[in-house]
Amino acid sequence: MTSRPDPSADTAVLGYDPTARTWVTGPAATTTSFAAAPAIEGELLADEASRRAVATDLGNITVQAPGAVLRPRSAEDVGAMVRFCREHGITVSTRGQAHTTLGQGLTDGLLIEARSLNRVHSLGPDTAEVDAGVHWKDLVLAGFDHSPRLTPPAVTGYTSLTVGGTLSVGGLGGLVGALRTGLQVDHVRELEVVTGTGDIERCSPHHRRDLFEAVLGGLGQCGIITKAVLDLVPARRYARTYVLEHTDNAAFFRDLRVVIEHPGIDHVYAELYAPGAEPTHKCYATVFHDGPTPPDDATVLAGLTAEPAVEDTGYLDYVFSIDRLVDGMRDTVGWDGLLKPWYDVWLTGSVVEEYIAELHPTLTARDIGPFGISLIYPQRRSTLTRPLPRLPEPDGSDWVFVLDINTVAETPGADPEFVEEMLERNTRLFADARDRYGAVLYPIGSVPFTEQDWRAHYGDQWETFRDAKKRYDPDSVLTPGPGIFRNG
Ligand SMILES: Cc1cc2nc3c(=O)[nH]c(=O)nc-3n(C[C@H](O)[C@H](O)[C@H](O)COP(=O)(O)OP(=O)(O)OC[C@H]3O[C@@H](n4cnc5c(N)ncnc54)[C@H](O)[C@@H]3O)c2cc1C
CATH class of the missing domain: 3.40.462.10 (FAD-linked oxidases, C-terminal domain)
Structure with a gap:
């Protein structure tokens, strides 16, 4: 069921004041003119506690509180809020478990907490379709419970990381999958992605391949992963x-x-x-x-x-x-x-x-x-x-x-x-x-990079990556943290 926030709640966001460039919550709504936030199923919050709770990552080096926090219930929530943010020039970042260490997933705009998208939709016989906020641990446990036992072919060393987060960085199989398997991005059959225009797209190696390849390992620059279809293989005991x-x-x-x-x-x-x-x-x-x-x-x-x-x-x-x-x-x-x-x-x-x-x-x-x-x-x-x-x-x-x-x-x-x-x-x-x-x-850590460093990093992929950014996030609202497209 879709609902508007309860105006009597102090914390729920009702909209955005483009002149003052602030989010408007219940108490201010009577005195301020503002653009109403779209109706969503999830929560949109701007209280101090919700914003402070997501103002840094595991590195504790960079601190930046978002203006508002979205806990989406669906890709439609994400799409509606990205469209709203784009219209008002607000940046948007997605947070999995925030286990990067130099503020890669921070923003002063809207922070989307992907952990509220946490369902395993289907599992077996050789794939699972999961939400982006599912922890690898949950998928490993669900696969091991399945008959016959299944596992992702590449599993990170720490497993309380999100599917969307590790697919956005690459996903090294820290404890499973180093020798013959490839990275976690090598075992994705299909993605559901919300682009920087707020459109919800399915993509795979056979359909919108440019988006698929720009999002896997793409540091959240061209789209927000909301669902993934992942390979599973037999698990040993x-x-x-x-x-x-x-x-x-x-x-x-x-x-x-x-x-x-x-x-x-x-x-x-x-x-x-x-x-x-x-x-x-x-x-x-x-x-x-x-x-x-x-x-x-x-x-x-x-x-x-x-x-x-x-x-x-x-x-x-x-x-x-x-x-x-x-x-x-x-x-x-x-x-x-x-x-x-x-x-x-x-x-x-x-x-x-x-x-x-x-x-x-x-x-x-x-x-x-x-x-x-x-x-x-x-x-x-x-x-x-x-x-x-x-x-x-x-x-x-x-x-x-x-x-x-x-x-x-x-x-x-x-x-x-x-x-x-x-x-x-x-x-x-x-x-x-x-x-x-x-x-x-491997961009999970704390090596400060200029835009020149990023250009050198992408090398002969720079033009392709920048073109994908222009196509799928034309106003550069997504994931400013790494500073890859500081100058557009
Ligand atoms: C103990 C420990 C062990 C680790 N082991 C491994 C390992 O074995 N292999 C490995 O590869 N890494 C490992 N990491 C590193 C790393 O923290 C993660 O790969 C990475 O941060 C992803 O996890 P996350 O869910 O916390 O994502 P986040 O850190 O929240 O996100 C990573 C980046 O992707 C963006 N993002 C997050 N979710 C989405 C989404 N749904 N759509 C688009 N963009 C998104 C964020 O904005 C951010 O820029 C480890 C870290 C720790 C602390």
């Missing part, structure tokens, strides 16, 4: 993980190259610790299986130099291992409020070892922090099928790697000196990695 420890970079990379090429291993990622730690490099190679017989260790481990520890878990225990860690820190150290100036880059397989050999000795314990982590994720280039997110130029290696230095401050609260130091570090590290190693940003 168990996970056996081999943990390899090293203190020598070259020995670590020798073993890493063995496990990523091994046909019996399903997933690999690695952690880096600051010099002086023991070990400094830890590699996790996982085989999924249905039991009762676990994989033959001797075959899996042939050719490795390190003697691994073996960890056996159920599939769900494995998939939710980072969630347990993060939820624990949320309870014990105030994780959500800690500063997180993250550095995240793609490097090709030809340079990653040399780059890390050079970078690693320069890292200090402060660069990572007691609650931070540095991660390495391999991806086979031939499995990455979409034009976005951007990857380093091919140089003969079939591997690309994401390196994350996920710095986390030790104590909660503002610390401008720490932020300045770490943003300067990120800028310096990135410029060097780009210029000398051909690195490309």
Whole structure:
């Protein structure tokens, strides 16, 4: 049922005053002339608490409260509000779980909280149709409950991230899907998108392909994802993980190259610790299986130099291992409020070892922090099928790697000196990695970018991306946070 906000409620938005450029709520409505907000099913709020609650992201570095907050109930709500905002020159950003770290999803205009779109509409036999605000965790659980058991082929390390949010950045399979699967954007069959004109469009590789490819990995620039049809594959019941420890970079990379090429291993990622730690490099190679017989260790481990520890878990225990860690820190150290100036880059397989050999000795314990982590994720280039997110130029290696230095401050609260130091570090590290190693940003973190940097980032895709922006968001209302189209 469609309704107008109750004018007696202090918090509900009734409209927008284009002269004063403010949203008008119940109490002001009697004295102000304003453009009435469209009738919607969801909530449109402008009270201080609702706006403050979405004024930053997980990084806590950038703070910008929106003028109003939309909790939509449908794509029609989103479309109606985008049309209204476009008409009045108000910018619009969408927020999934806001786990970016430099304000990528913030705006002083209208903030759409996608979490209120949270239904799994259908599941099986080999796809699921879900709302953009569904958490990957919910889809993993629903798939595992299905008979036969199903899973998304690529699952992020932390699973309380939204489908719409990770599809907008790329969606690296942090715990499932690194070696033979590609990114989450490689497993989308169809999207429902609200464009910057407020139109609701379905798009796929066969229908409005330009929109599909501009939205997947497109940082919310050309459309707001409201629904996605995603691939599902059979889920295994168990996970056996081999943990390899090293203190020598070259020995670590020798073993890493063995496990990523091994046909019996399903997933690999690695952690880096600051010099002086023991070990400094830890590699996790996982085989999924249905039991009762676990994989033959001797075959899996042939050719490795390190003697691994073996960890056996159920599939769900494995998939939710980072969630347990993060939820624990949320309870014990105030994780959500800690500063997180993250550095995240793609490097090709030809340079990653040399780059890390050079970078690693320069890292200090402060660069990572007691609650931070540095991660390495391999991806086979031939499995990455979409034009976005951007990857380093091919140089003969079939591997690309994401390196994350996920710095986390030790104590909660503002610390401008720490932020300045770490943003300067990120800028310096990135410029060097780009210029000398051909690195490309994975844009979830905290590397400040100018419009020139974005042009260079998109390279030969810049014209196509800018044309899609002009076509689908002609007045540039969508997602100003990254500053890609600052100058139109
Ligand atoms: C512990 C932890 C583990 C992580 N693991 C991984 C991992 O394994 N793989 C990985 O890729 N990333 C990972 N991330 C990084 C990252 O935070 C997310 O990929 C990203 O932020 C998406 O999640 P989100 O739902 O929070 O989206 P948000 O951060 O809310 O959104 C990301 C961007 O997309 C835009 N956006 C959001 N929703 C929509 C939509 N429906 N339509 C259009 N635009 C939209 C936003 O405005 C913003 O610019 C991890 C982060 C943490 C903290």
